[in-house]
Amino acid sequence: MLLTDQTFLDLVRQRAETYRDKAAFDYCRYSPAGEEHSQLTFGELDNRARAIAAVLQQMGATGERALVLCPSGLDFIVAFFGCIYAGVVPVPVHPPARARVIGRVASIVHDTEARFTVTTAETQAKFQSAIDEMADGPAMQWCAVDDIAASPDEWVAPAIDPDSTAMLQYTSGSTGSPKGVVVTHRNLLSNVEAIRTAWGYGDDRAKGVFWLPLHHDMGLIGGILASIYVGATSYFMPPESFIERPMRWLEAISKHGGTITAAPNFAYQLCVDLSSPEERAALDLSTMLTAMCGAEPIRAATLQRFIDAFAPAGFQPRGFAPVYGMAESTLLVSGKADRAAPVVRHLDSDALRDHRIVPVAPEHPDAASFVGCGQAQRNHHTVIVDPATGRPCAGNEVGEIWLAGGSVAKGYWGKPAETAQTFNVFLADGRGPFLRTGDLGFHLDGELFVSGRLKDLIVIRGRNHYPEDIEATVQDSHDALLRGRGAAFSITLDSDSTEQLVVVQEVDRYRAGDIDTDEVLAEIRTAVAEHHEIQPRTIVLTEPSTIPTTSSGKIRRSRCRQRFLDGDLPSIAQWQATSSGAPRQGSSASDSGPLGSTSSARELAAWLASQLSELLGLSQTEIDTSLPFAHYGLDSVRAVRLTATLAERVGQELSPTLPYEYPTIDALCTYLTEGITEERQVDDADARARAQSRLPVR
Numbered sequence: 001m002l003l004t005d006q007t008f009l010d011l012v013r014q015r016a017e018t019y020r021d022k023a024a025f026d027y028c029r030y031s032p033a034g035e036e037h038s039q040l041t042f043g044e045l046d047n048r049a050r051a052i053a054a055v056l057q058q059m060g061a062t063g064e065r066a067l068v069l070c071p072s073g074l075d076f077i078v079a080f081f082g083c084i085y086a087g088v089v090p091v092p093v094h095p096p097a098r099a100r101v102i103g104r105v106a107s108i109v110h111d112t113e114a115r116f117t118v119t120t121a122e123t124q125a126k127f128q129s130a131i132d133e134m135a136d137g138p139a140m141q142w143c144a145v146d147d148i149a150a151s152p153d154e155w156v157a158p159a160i161d162p163d164s165t166a167m168l169q170y171t172s173g174s175t176g177s178p179k180g181v182v183v184t185h186r187n188l189l190s191n192v193e194a195i196r197t198a199w200g201y202g203d204d205r206a207k208g209v210f211w212l213p214l215h216h217d218m219g220l221i222g223g224i225l226a227s228i229y230v231g232a233t234s235y236f237m238p239p240e241s242f243i244e245r246p247m248r249w250l251e252a253i254s255k256h257g258g259t260i261t262a263a264p265n266f267a268y269q270l271c272v273d274l275s276s277p278e279e280r281a282a283l284d285l286s287t288m289l290t291a292m293c294g295a296e297p298i299r300a301a302t303l304q305r306f307i308d309a310f311a312p313a314g315f316q317p318r319g320f321a322p323v324y325g326m327a328e329s330t331l332l333v334s335g336k337a338d339r340a341a342p343v344v345r346h347l348d349s350d351a352l353r354d355h356r357i358v359p360v361a362p363e364h365p366d367a368a369s370f371v372g373c374g375q376a377q378r379n380h381h382t383v384i385v386d387p388a389t390g391r392p393c394a395g396n397e398v399g400e401i402w403l404a405g406g407s408v409a410k411g412y413w414g415k416p417a418e419t420a421q422t423f424n425v426f427l428a429d430g431r432g433p434f435l436r437t438g439d440l441g442f443h444l445d446g447e448l449f450v451s452g453r454l455k456d457l458i459v460i461r462g463r464n465h466y467p468e469d470i471e472a473t474v475q476d477s478h479d480a481l482l483r484g485r486g487a488a489f490s491i492t493l494d495s496d497s498t499e500q501l502v503v504v505q506e507v508d509r510y511r512a513g514d515i516d517t518d519e520v521l522a523e524i525r526t527a528v529a530e531h532h533e534i535q536p537r538t539i540v541l542t543e544p545s546t547i548p549t550t551s552s553g554k555i556r557r558s559r560c561r562q563r564f565l566d567g568d569l570p571s572i573a574q575w576q577a578t579s580s581g582a583p584r585q586g587s588s589a590s591d592s593g594p595l596g597s598t599s600s601a602r603e604l605a606a607w608l609a610s611q612l613s614e615l616l617g618l619s620q621t622e623i624d625t626s627l628p629f630a631h632y633g634l635d636s637v638r639a640v641r642l643t644a645t646l647a648e649r650v651g652q653e654l655s656p657t658l659p660y661e662y663p664t665i666d667a668l669c670t671y672l673t674e675g676i677t678e679e680r681q682v683d684d685a686d687a688r689a690r691a692q693s694r695l696p697v698r
Contacts, residue, residue: 052082087158336374380405
């Protein structure tokens with residue numbers, strides 16, 4: 001079905017001829033009065049697009065860039081295609097919340113040197129003066145799509161071909177200024193075919209149901225363009241309607257018999273968290289054949305929770321289709337629909353920190369779960385590469401995902417150096433060019449797995465930690481912490497050259513006033529220490545919607561880090577480790593009394609509690625000798641220091657893994673005072689190996 005010799009304009013005109021009176025899009029807005037639907041048939045889309053294009057051509061916009069500055073809705077759709085029909089390069093931009101907050105739009109205007117804006121009359125009235133002030137050159141010209149006087153018959157077909165630029169797709173801007181990805185008509189057609197294949201089927205009987213922002217690639221390409229490609233009818237709602245009440249999305253699927261949908265991981269989790277058994281029982285999700293999940297890390301636990309919660313409504317595990325993609329590859333890279341359930345693999349998290357793939361059983365204490373994102377679609381190829389050497393990784397190694405194929409865009413608009421560094425890279429053996437995705441991943445059992453983001457990787461004492469894993473651990477530690485709404489990153493203090501962990505986590509607004517924040521902070525410290533063997537320097541609890549995100553809901557860790565460093569991050573509660581040096585030197589063994597008596601065990605426990613409090617910067621009154629060391633955030637380096645000081649105290653050599661084998665002060669002191677013999681050493685080789693692996697690299 002791949003149409004490599006056409007443009008997307010050719011495709012839309014063909015679909016209009018074939019499905020003229022069929023509804024292409026149904027947009028629902030919610031109000032106190034109920035649902036308000038508006039529809040657009042394939043024929044109406046063609047007519048309105050030609051009329052808008054005629055006006056743009058009369059304005060002299062052909063060959064130029066034009067902002068498509070419309071709220072999500074049918075006006076956005078016809079504005080986008082009005083540009084396509086006119087031979088204008090559309091630049092989708094979501095209107096900012098208010099005229100004063102317009103920095104992203106300003107950046108895009110300057111980058112594209114756009115002189116035209118396609119919008120609605122209401123949006124024009126709200127933003128025209130602010131945007132006009134940004135223009136460095138000729139004045140901005142405006143076209144309001146809901147106030148068009150031209151006839152569709154005045155339209156003239158533009159001279160474009162498959163390699164003409166179809167649109168500029170600006171990246172989400174997780175770091176720095178957003179960059180415009182140059183997407184051709186050939187790229188678009190290649191990618192919508194890849195999406196159709198990932199759906200597992202694709203014909204005009206499909207019914208899409210989406211809430212995603214239409215200016216964003218997942219909503220625009222995965223929703224609007226893919227629907228047109230297969231001749232489907234798709235139902236949309238505003239993103240804010242979903243956020244206000246997530247169950248509206250599933251209710252719309254049930255009402256319309258939806259067969260296709262797509263959303264990030266957090267959306268599926270919200271539906272679980274914010275629905276009642278009664279609401280779930282009222283649904284019929286048996287028609288949902290493909291529920292794509294992508295745009296952010298995919299959590300196996302989230303998928304399983306959704307499956308369990310909505311199985312009574314008819315949702316089948318095989319309906320989930322985890323996918324992987326990005327703006328630089330137009331949208332979708334990999335995905336697969338012909339499986340009974342999402343593919344989940346469990347790996348040794350310690351080995352993963354060294355970029356090694358070691359499969360383990362799900363119940364393994366160091367198991368980390370990963371969801372497979374299928375295979376690269378036809379006409380696409382992925383390779384896992386050592387980012388430092390450019391050599392392909394071995395089959396048991398994690399590396400950077402590099403991509404080649406028909407969906408890889410031409411580059412970044414007006415940025416030749418960055419284009420060369422990202423889109424035109426070659427393997428050490430000369431093969432290429434490839435797109436460097438910046439994502440870490442691996443191939444296993446024929447599936448592509450994404451393990452993290454290269455630039456977000458946290459390296460503490462030579463060990464790699466994936467922020468997504470730490471964030472998931474934090475959010476699982478207490479039910480008042482919002483899933484998908486946390487940021488883990490590292491900082492370097494002027495007085496200390498080592499990287500230190502900072503965790504920022506949003507709290508459920510309805511629980512914020514009821515929880516014991518000291519307890520929550522302690523639970524986070526314990527969980528991070530137990531699962532990752534590192535101690536956070538700072539933990540910040542904050543209100544919902546505080547952490548910066550991209551338009552698709554991705555956490556902007558770099559921006560959150562900068563706000564933290566700037567002191568511009570409001571908090572509900574905060575915990576910070578007190579900087580401290582090495583533990584006090586204890587007395588010699590001869591001063592401590594004979595080991596083995598009850599009194600010496602109590603004395604040793606009191607002494608050890610004082611050492612632990614000083615080492616971690618805590619008050620000694622905070623130390624409960626019956627609680628695990630992990631409760632206090634004792635990481636591997638401090639465990640080694642504590643054991644060394646303890647060895648000097650008792651006058652004999654001790655294994656540095658003792659705090660893991662005897663995880664409380666009481667247990668450790670009991671072991672020491674009852675006598676250390678070879679027979680009492682832990683003889684489980686696997687357990688000792690795991691404990692040894694937790695020691696710092698340096």
